[in-house]
C-alpha cells in the first residue's frame with residue numbers, strides 16, 4: 691500500500707537546478723560546513739573502528755562532502771529518495787564512492803531507518819531534509835533514529851528550525867522570498883522561482899513547519915538527551931540530540 695506520508699518534493703526543476711540554491715540561500719553552505727565540523731568534533735567509535743554514520747537526505751552531496759572531509763575514519767551511508775538529486779550526488783562524489791567511503795542509497799528515509807538494527811550507528815547527520823517531512827512522519831523518523839543509534843551516539847541536524855515568535859518568523863520568511871526574487875529574476879528564471887515559492891508554501895504549511903521548541907521537546911519526549919541548539923542564523927539552526935548511554 692502506498693505510504694501517503696512520503697513526499698517527493700525535489701523531482702523536476704527544483705532538483706535539476708539545485709545549484710541555484712547556493713546563491714538563493716547562502717546560509718546553507720555555512721550549515722553544511724558546521725554539520726561536518728560537528729561530526730569531526732563529536733563522533734566517537736570503538737578504538738580502531740570506523741565511525742558509522744548515516745546521512746538522511748544527501749541531495750546532490752553538498753553536506754555529504756563536508757561529512758567525508760570531516761574525518762578519515764568515517765564510513766558513510768547516504769540516503770535520498772529522489773533520483774534527480776542522487777544522480778548529481780553520484781557525479782559529485784564519484785571519487786569517494788570509488789574509494790568505498792560512501793554508499794548512496796535510493797530509498798525513503800523512514801524505510802531505510804526501519805531496516806537498520808538497533809544500536810548500530812555512531813552518528814546520524816542531516817541538513818535541510820527533516821523540515822520537508824510531514825510532522826507525523828518526522829516524529830516516526832526521529833524515533834527510528836534514536837533506536838538505530840548506539841547508546842551515546844548522536845543525531846545532528848542543520849536545518850530550518852522555525853522561530854517560535856511567529857512575527858519574527860514571518861519576517862525571516864519574507865526576507866527569504868525577497869532574496870529568491872532578486873536572485874532568480876536577475877537570471878530570468880521565473881520557472882524556478884515559481885517552484886521554490888510553491889515549495890516554501892509546503893515548508894510553511896501547518897503539517898510540515900518545523901518550529902524550534904516543539905521539535906526540541908518532541909526529541910526529548912522520544913528519549914534524546916541532551917537536546918541542544920549549537921548555532922543559529924535566522925531560521926537556520928544546528929541541533930543535536932544524544933542517545934543516552936543508559937535508558
Ligand SMILES: C[S@@+](CC[C@H](N)C(=O)[O-])C[C@H]1O[C@@H](n2cnc3c(N)ncnc32)[C@H](O)[C@@H]1O
Pocket residue numbers: 696697699700722746747748749750751752753769770771772775797798799800816817818819822823
Ligand atoms: C533541501 S535538500 C538537502 C540536500 C542536502 N542535504 C544539502 O545539504 O544540500 C533535501 C533532500 O532530502 C530528500 N528527501 C526529502 N524527503 C525525503 C524522504 N522522505 N526520504 C529520503 N529523502 C528525502 C530530497 O530528495 C532532497 O534531496
